[in-house]
Amino acid sequence: MKKLKVNTGRKYEIIIDRGIINHCGEYIKKVSSPTRIAVVTDSNVHALYSQSVITSLKQSGFIVSEFVFKAGETSKNFRTIEAIYSHLADNNITRKDMILALGGGVTGDMAGFAAATYLRGIEFVQVPTSLLAQVDSSVGGKTGYDIPQGKNLVGAFWQPSVVLIDPDTLSTLPERYLNDGMAEVIKYGCIKSAGLFRLLKKGRDELDIENIIHRCVSIKRDVVQKDEKESGERKLLNFGHTIGHALEKIYEYKKLSHGEAVAIGMVMMTKASEKDGYSPKGTANKIAELCEMYNLPTHDDSEVRDIAFAAQSDKKSSGHNIDVVILKSIGDATVSTMDLRDFQQYIDVPEEV
Ligand SMILES: NC(=O)c1ccc[n+]([C@@H]2O[C@H](COP(=O)([O-])OP(=O)(O)OC[C@H]3O[C@@H](n4cnc5c(N)ncnc54)[C@H](O)[C@@H]3O)[C@@H](O)[C@H]2O)c1
Ligand SMILES: O=C(O)C(=O)C[C@@H](O)[C@H](O)[C@H](O)COP(=O)(O)O
Ligand SMILES: [Zn+2]
Numbered sequence: 552m553k554k555l556k557v558n559t560g561r562k563y564e565i566i567i568d569r570g571i572i573n574h575c576g577e578y579i580k581k582v583s584s585p586t587r588i589a590v591v592t593d594s595n596v597h598a599l600y601s602q603s604v605i606t607s608l609k610q611s612g613f614i615v616s617e618f619v620f621k622a623g624e625t626s627k628n629f630r631t632i633e634a635i636y637s638h639l640a641d642n643n644i645t646r647k648d649m650i651l652a653l654g655g656g657v658t659g660d661m662a663g664f665a666a667a668t669y670l671r672g673i674e675f676v677q678v679p680t681s682l683l684a685q686v687d688s689s690v691g692g693k694t695g696y697d698i699p700q701g702k703n704l705v706g707a708f709w710q711p712s713v714v715l716i717d718p719d720t721l722s723t724l725p726e727r728y729l730n731d732g733m734a735e736v737i738k739y740g741c742i743k744s745a746g747l748f749r750l751l752k753k754g755r756d757e758l759d760i761e762n763i764i765h766r767c768v769s770i771k772r773d774v775v776q777k778d779e780k781e782s783g784e785r786k787l788l789n790f791g792h793t794i795g796h797a798l799e800k801i802y803e804y805k806k807l808s809h810g811e812a813v814a815i816g817m818v819m820m821t822k823a824s825e826k827d828g829y830s831p832k833g834t835a836n837k838i839a840e841l842c843e844m845y846n847l848p849t850h851d852d853s854e855v856r857d858i859a860f861a862a863q864s865d866k867k868s869s870g871h872n873i874d875v876v877i878l879k880s881i882g883d884a885t886v887s888t889m890d891l892r893d894f895q896q897y898i899d900v901p902e903e904v
Contacts, residue, residue: 552566552567552568552571553566553567553568553761553765554566554567555765555768555769555772557690557710557772557775557776558776559691559692559710559775559776559779560710560779561692561710561711561712563582563710563711563712563713563714564582564713564714565689565690565713565714565716565768565772566578566713566714566715566716567685567716567718567761567764567765567768568715568716568717569717569718569719569761570717570719571715571716571717572600572603572604572607572678572680572715572717572719572720573603573606573607574607575604575607575608575651575676575678575715576607576608576609576610576611576612576613577607577611578713578715579608579611579613579649579651579676579712579713580611581713582712582713583649583674583712584647585613585647585648585649585674586613586614586645586647586648587613587614587615587616587642587643587644587645587648587649588608588613588614588615588616588648588649588650588651589615589616589617589618589638589639589642589644589648589649589650589651590604590605590608590615590616590617590618590650590651590653591617591618591620591635591650591651591652591653591654591658591661591662591665592617592618592619592620592652592653592654592658593619593620593621593622593623593626593654593655593657593658594619594620594621594622595622595654596622596653596654596655596658596680597617597619599680599720599723600653600680600720601617601619601653604651604653604678605617608651616638616642616644618634618635618638620634620635620658620661622657623657624657624697624799624804624805624808624809625803625804625805626657626661627657627660627661627696627697627804628696628697628698629696629698629705631661631696632661632664632665632696635661635662635665635669636665636669639665639669644669644670644673645670645673646670646673648673648674649666649673649674649675649676649712650662650663650665650666650669650673650674650675650676651675651676651678652675652676652677652678652679652689652711653678653680654678654679654680654681654684655679655680655681655683655684655688655728656679656681656683656684656687656688656689656809658684659677659679659684659688659689659694660688660693660694660695660696660703660706661694661695661696662675662694663675663677663692663693663694663695663707663709663711664694664695664696664705664706664707664709666694666709667694667707667708667709668707672709674711674712675709675711675712676711676712676713676714676715677689677690677711677713677714677715678714678715678717679714679716680717680720680721680724681721681724681728681731681732682721682724682728682729682731682732682733682736682760682764683728683731683732683734683735683809683810684732685716685718685721685732685764685768686732686735686736686739686763686764686767686768686771687732687735687767687771687788689711689714689716690714690768690771690772690775691710691771691772691774691775691779691785691788692708692709692710692711692775692779693706693708694706694707694708694709695707697799697800697804699800699803700800700864701796701800701861701864701865702796702799702800702804702865703796703866704864704866708779708780714768716764716768718760718761718764721760726846727808728808728810729755730810730811730845730846730847731808731809731810731811731847732810733751733755733810733845733847734791734809734810734811734813734814734817734842734845734847735767735810735813736751736763736767737751737814737817737838737841737842737845737847738788738790738791738813738817739766739767739770739771740841740881740882741790741791741817741838741878741881741882741884742787742788742790742876742878742882742883742884743770743774743787743882743884744766744770744882745880745881745882745883746882747763747766747767747770747882748837748841748881748882750763751841751844752841752844754844755845771788774787774788783886786867786874786876786886787876787884787885787886789867789874789876790817790820790876790878790884791813791814791815791816791817791818791820791876792813792816792865792867792876793816793820793862793865793867793873793874793875793876794812794815794816794819794820794858794862794898795809795812795813795814795815795816795817796812796816796861796862796865797816797857797858797859797861797862797865798812798815798816798851798853798858798861799812800861800864801853801857801858801861807848807851810847811847811848814842814847814848814849815848815849815850815851817838817842818835818838818839818842818849818850819850819898819900820875820876820877820898821834821835821838821877821878822835822900823877823897823898823899823900824877824878825900826900827877827897829877829879829887830877830878830879830880831880834878834880834881837881838881855895855898855899856895858895858898859894859895859898862894863891868891871890871891871892872888872889872890872891873888873889873890873891873894874886874887874888875887875888875889875894875897
């Protein structure tokens with residue numbers, strides 16, 4: 552078992568342990584005393600893990616209800632949030648009660664947003680089951696949903712009461728989503744740890760996944776503790792995301808998964824900062840090679856004009872400017888602010904460069 556303490560406005564623990572999903576109730580009792588718990592999950596995860604979780608919660612004496620939505624990013628919208636609110640009201644969830652997010656990042660972001668806003672805020676617990684959610688989305692309190700105009704454009708910062716990570720759940724995660732999660736792992740290497748980046752070159756079969764999860768959440772914990780509401784340092788976690796989010800929006804959240812879009816974004820942005828002379832030559836290729844090892848895409852045929860237009864609605868743009876995250880070297884990132892009018896030209900790098 553590995554434990555980390557997160558020292559944000561609400562303090563909480565991240566606990567990583569094989570099989571912990573079968574003991575959720577006991578861990579929740581240690582941090583809170585709700586009467587009712589509403590489990591929010593998607594259709595895939597429901598079929599695999601709801602029974603174990605609900606049994607554990609009931610054994611600990613909680614009254615349990617469950618809300619299940621259709622799995623996938625296209626469900627991450629206000630219609631689902633509204634249905635969650637109705638479920639909470641129909642099941643008499645009060646301010647003393649709690650939501651448990653069981654699933655990937657889509658579940659965690661929406662369940663967290665419902666918790667942040669229902670009755671002006673109730674507690675929630677993260678039980679992430681995808682690699683992406685275990686290394687990234689379950690920690691740090693960013694919650695929200697997508698609208699057609701842009702990714703995660705509605706949201707709130709709302710920290711969980713505890714994060715319970717069970718690496719055993721990854722045994723059922725489809726290959727595509729294991730790779731998807733690796734994109735965020737590669738991101739941590741790029742922005743904060745050249746050592747992690749080198750380690751990833753071993754390939755997934757050689758990695759101790761529990762150790763990788765621990766390294767990633769430690770990096771994220773350190774960043775969000777310093778800058779919970781993203782006024783500076785936390786922006787680094789958005790490396791690859793300005794372009795990534797633009798691509799997700801262009802394809803209406805259907806063609807590319809979040810990690811796939813971020814992989815393309817990291818490579819494109821680094822090609823641009825190489826052209827600019829900021830990142831050392833060859834950095835984008837190193838990132839692309841690592842992404843390819845994990846079957847992640849590194850290129851998209853969308854017009855740069857469309858990407859730049861879509862990026863205007865990203866939260867990192869403000870007024871006439873947009874913040875971009877660029878690498879001084881692998882493991883060392885910085886935020887650079889540029890005029891939105893220059894962004895299209897900046898990311899327009901001929902293929903052979
Ligand atoms: N809040 C944050 O800080 C943050 C960080 C990164 C990403 N995100 C968000 O997270 C989302 C992506 O997360 P995701 O990749 O987990 O997507 P997801 O929640 O859609 O999960 C991916 C797929 O895996 C399935 N799944 C999950 N766990 C499983 C398991 N153990 N076994 C079998 N199937 C399983 C899901 O049903 C789904 O089909 C995006 O919306 C992204 O914006 C948020
Ligand atoms: O926690 C953060 O901060 C991140 O930026 C993590 C990202 O991986 C994540 O995709 C996040 O949702 C993107 O932030 P957003 O504010 O652009 O939605
Ligand atoms: Zn992300």
